[in-house]
Amino acid sequence: MTCKEAIAKLAEYLDGELTSVVQKQLEAHLKTCPPCRAYLATYRKTKELAAKVNRVDMPEDLKARLRALLIDRIRARPAGG
Ligand SMILES: [Zn+2]
Known part of the structure; x- marks a missing residue:
């Protein structure tokens, strides 16, 4: 993966x-x-906080921001992953 x-x-x-696989x-x-x-840790924490506040799913823009953050980190590393 x-x-x-x-x-x-x-x-x-x-x-x-x-699925389990x-x-x-x-x-x-x-x-x-x-x-x-x-x-994953950041995502989980944010999701929990959001759930406590108003019991809705994480906003799409926040998901996108987190994803962009991680992709930046991956790009900063040498090839692989
Ligand atoms: Zn990875």
């Missing part, structure tokens, strides 16, 4: 919507990829 694929699946992962692939990626782990 690439970082791009992992990021695309994180929301479903947190909602428990992934995909979930295992994602978890395997997270083990080897600190930026994606950091993204």
Whole structure:
């Protein structure tokens, strides 16, 4: 799994919507990829906060911002991932 694929699946992962196969692939990626782990932690925290405040899903623009942030980090690294 690439970082791009992992990021695309994180929301479903947190909602428990992934199949067990995909979930295992994602978890395997997270083990080897600190930026994606950091993204997941930030995403989860933000989602929890948003849920506490008004019980709605994370705004799309915020998701996009987080995604852009991570993609910047990935681009800053040497090839791989
Ligand atoms: Zn990654």
